[in-house]
Structure formats: C-alpha cells, structure tokens
Amino acid sequence: MSPAYQAKFEGMNGTLRVRFAPSPTGLLHIGSARTALFNWLFARAHGGSYILRIEDTDKERSRKDYEQNILESFKWLGLDWDEGPEKQGLYGPYRQSERTALYKKYIEQLLDQDKAYRCFCTKEELEAQSREMESRGEAPRYRGTCSHLPQKQIETNIAGGKPFIIRLRMPNKKLTFEDMIRGKISFDMALTGDIAIAKGEEDPLWIFVVTIDDYEMKISHVIRAEEHLSNTPKQIVLQELLGFPIPFYAHLPMILAPDRAKLSKRHGATSIQEYKDAGYLPEAIINFIALLGWHPSGDKELFTLDELAKEFSIARVQKAGAVFNVKRLDWLNNHYLRKKTPSELAALALPFYEKTETLRRAADETYANSDGSDSFDAAYVEKALALATERAQKLADFPELTGFFFLVPPYEAKLLQWRAMQPEHVREQLSRIMRTLESIDNQSFTQDILAERVSGLYGADRGEILWPLRVALSGKQFSPGPFEIAEILGKDRVLKRIKQAIQKTMQ
Numbered sequence: 001m002s003p004a005y006q007a008k009f010e011g012m013n014g015t016l017r018v019r020f021a022p023s024p025t026g027l028l029h030i031g032s033a034r035t036a037l038f039n040w041l042f043a044r045a046h047g048g049s050y051i052l053r054i055e056d057t058d059k060e061r062s063r064k065d066y067e068q069n070i071l072e073s074f075k076w077l078g079l080d081w082d083e084g085p086e087k088q089g090l091y092g093p094y095r096q097s098e099r100t101a102l103y104k105k106y107i108e109q110l111l112d113q114d115k116a117y118r119c120f121c122t123k124e125e126l127e128a129q130s131r132e133m134e135s136r137g138e139a140p141r142y143r144g145t146c147s148h149l150p151q152k153q154i155e156t157n158i159a160g161g162k163p164f165i166i167r168l169r170m171p172n173k174k175l176t177f178e179d180m181i182r183g184k185i186s187f188d189m190a191l192t193g194d195i196a197i198a199k200g201e202e203d204p205l206w207i208f209v210v211t212i213d214d215y216e217m218k219i220s221h222v223i224r225a226e227e228h229l230s231n232t233p234k235q236i237v238l239q240e241l242l243g244f245p246i247p248f249y250a251h252l253p254m255i256l257a258p259d260r261a262k263l264s265k266r267h268g269a270t271s272i273q274e275y276k277d278a279g280y281l282p283e284a285i286i287n288f289i290a291l292l293g294w295h296p297s298g299d300k301e302l303f304t305l306d307e308l309a310k311e312f313s314i315a316r317v318q319k320a321g322a323v324f325n326v327k328r329l330d331w332l333n334n335h336y337l338r339k340k341t342p343s344e345l346a347a348l349a350l351p352f353y354e355k356t357e358t359l360r361r362a363a364d365e366t367y368a369n370s371d372g373s374d375s376f377d378a379a380y381v382e383k384a385l386a387l388a389t390e391r392a393q394k395l396a397d398f399p400e401l402t403g404f405f406f407l408v409p410p411y412e413a414k415l416l417q418w419r420a421m422q423p424e425h426v427r428e429q430l431s432r433i434m435r436t437l438e439s440i441d442n443q444s445f446t447q448d449i450l451a452e453r454v455s456g457l458y459g460a461d462r463g464e465i466l467w468p469l470r471v472a473l474s475g476k477q478f479s480p481g482p483f484e485i486a487e488i489l490g491k492d493r494v495l496k497r498i499k500q501a502i503q504k505t506m507q
Helices: 003-010 030-045 064-077 100-112 123-135 151-159 206-216 226-242 272-278 282-290 305-311 326-338 342-356 358-362 378-388 395-405 423-438 447-455 463-474 482-489 491-506
Strands: 017-020 049-052 116-119 165-168 174-179 183-188 196-198 221-225 248-252
Touching: 017 030, 017 221, 030 049, 030 064, 030 221, 030 248, 030 272, 030 282, 030 305, 064 272, 064 282, 100 116, 100 165, 100 196, 100 206, 100 226, 116 151, 165 226, 174 226, 174 248, 183 226, 196 206, 206 226, 221 226, 226 248, 272 282, 272 395, 282 305, 282 326, 342 378, 342 395, 378 395, 378 482, 395 482, 423 447, 423 463, 423 491, 447 482, 463 482, 463 491, 482 491
Parallel strands: 017 049, 221 248
Antiparallel strands: 116 165, 165 196, 174 183
C-alpha cells in the first residue's frame, strides 16, 4: 500500500464502514465466514461499523431458511453486526429484495443519460457471437450490436413485447486501482465489452445492485474474496458513471485444499453448519479461519475474538492462497475443548450422545448404584468426559470415546484373550481379578489403589491380567487404561462387567 494511500485510509478511523453481503442460496460457507470475520475484525480494529446485507437478487435460489442459517451462524461465531437484519440502521432495508425501487431509479438515470442501453439480442445470437470470437482466438464479449439502435426501433421493440436486457456502456480505456492487499492492478476495459446490469428495468443484476447498495449504505471499504477481483473494475466504471465515490478495495486470498485445488465439497465439510454439527467449537473455527491468509505480528497462534480485533491489520493479509489444514483445525478444537470446565463440556457434549442414542439405551440397563441413586449423575458424566478430552478432537468424538461408560458395546469373547490365551485361562484370570476387587471398599476404589492391589496378580506377562480386565470394562479393543476406567465406573459396575465377561468365556 502506497504511503499516500495509507494516509488517506488512516484518516477514516471512526467513519469507516464495511459490509458482508451473503447470498441466501445455501448454508454459510467456511470461506464466506472467513471473509465476514476479516471485515468484522477490520471494523472493530478501527472503530468502524460492520453491516450485514442480504443479497437475495437470485429470486429462484434465495431461501428464507438459508438466510436464517446465515444469521444463526454469525451469532454462533460471535460476529455481531451493527446494522442489518434484526438491527435496523439509517441505511436500510438490508435485504436487496426490499430495495427494488432504489435500483430502478438508478437504471432509469443511466438510460436517460445514455450511459446504458437496452439490448434486444436473443440468447442464440449472443451464443453465436461468442463462438465466432472464440474461433478467432478472441475473448468472448458483447460486440455492441444494440448499442446505437434508433429510438424508434427501441420503442417498436418494447411495444411488441420483445425481451431485453440493459447494458452499461463500458469505456475504451485502461482502468487502474489500488488494492489494499495486492497493490496497483490494471484492467483493459476494451476487452470487457458492454456488461449486462439488469434483465429489465425492474430486474437488476448483482453487479449493479451491489454497487448501488455500497454507495447508499456509505460503505468505505469493500473486503471480499479474490474471485470478485474481475468484478471490481466493472463496479468502478459504474461508480464513475453515476458520480459515486470509489471505496477502498481489498481482495482476500483464495482458500485452497491440501492438494492446492480450490476448497470444495469433495475435500470434506464446507459449511459452518457442518462443522458445528460435527462438534467443532466457535472459538476454534474463529481462531482457525483468522489464520487462513493472515498472520499476526508475533509468533502467537491462539487468539480470542477480542485479541484478534486488537491484533488485526489488513497489511498482514497475504496475497497467496491459504491452505485449509483440517488437522490444524482439529488441534485447535482439542485445545479449546480442554479449556472447558467439566460442566461446560458436559452441556456441549450431551446433544451428541442423544444423536447416538447411547444414553437412552443405557437407561434401559440395570446399572443402578447400590444406594438406588441415579447412576448417570452430573459428576459421573463429567469424569467420563474428562478421561477422553485429551483424545477428542471434536464433540462428536465423545460418544465413541466414552460411550462404554454408559453402555458396554457388544463384543466377542475372543476379544478378551491376550495373545494365545485360551478361554479357560481368561476366565481364571478374570475370576482372580474379581476376588481382589471385591475386597476393596468403595471409598478406596481409586486407580492408584486398584493398580497396587491388582499388581500382585501379575505373572510373567502382565498383559494376561490387564488386557482381559480392560476389555471387560470397556468392551473395546482400544480404550484408556483399566484402572482409569474402573475408578470412574465404580465398584458395582466394575464387578458386574467382569461377571458378564466371565459368562462370555463360557458360551
């Protein structure tokens, strides 16, 4: 960014206004969430305003449930907005479908000033033009067939109901603007052709309405994805023709998959809702996407949203694409899971158990405590979750990692066998273990004491004791150690599960 440009930008503190303008044609994409976050951070870092605008010009694909998902996703991520749906400001309404009269006014202005015109070319004629230009090795563009139709011909076509679109007269010049991330960028507008800005006087297209809205909503900075870079010179031409001030532009680097292709559905989850449903925390998502294409001033990697707002600078946004590394996201999510209190973690994890029906099925089992109290009280659940927190990458992992605390999964008797052990040997070892554990009172049933007492049973291969015990308690090939599990289960459950395992060896 040039010094003069930087000085002009820095003088806007307090009056700075940015916007995020999603289309409600699908669930909020993780890339869109990154764009929204950068706009939010930029506004908060400079004392500006953050506007949320719903761009629902695509009438066929726009849906209210998608709009609701966008709003709920922002709330979940903690990205509050200053103006927009549910927070009306001075420049509403904030849905494009409610601003059609405004767009019509500007279309009529451009037509009256001969800066735009009606194009009556059919789809077939336009496709034929494109094929012809491509055959000559030229980039397809509109050749201006209808750009100078006599007024009488225009009136006749309209009276006859001939369909038309409205095209903007593009200047034959080189247009240069300074991008806040990429520096000076030039486009030869002669290669663009006269672009369509509306399907009719009351059906404007996206590239037109976004330009009008940015002006009417006093947007000072447009921070958006790299894929919009080619739209910027067209919008600048519109701004010049309408006498609008030109906002600052910044185009964020593309988010790439590990194979450096554009991130898509084939690489896994792509919407915020999918990550939420998988059990990722909003803190982890925010921290992760903030570092996709931006780097802090130091080596710090873990940030709260408030810390990001204080640290964020558009000058440290990179030009090159940012690689989406889900292993990094998993690591961050585990970090934030471990920061939760036991009660917070239990509340977050409970819906994921309900999805698997683990707790409902477990309630049908006879696992009551000896005093008849609820066997799945809050303390029990919290201890079970705590044991798995180090290994859980997301909330959806907890039912798999800890489900055996509530219901022993079905397993084959052969799983109880350590190496070459025979069923009768497994049965003998489990019986020895049970007699030892029966002699320990409930208050002393801790992993340290259990480990000490059971160690007296070890022979040449202590796996013959520890493996059958661990499988009897968990029903799984892989799980935490038997004494950690036993302390949480408690004496009554431990003895019951060992008895069930012994019975398996007899079948």
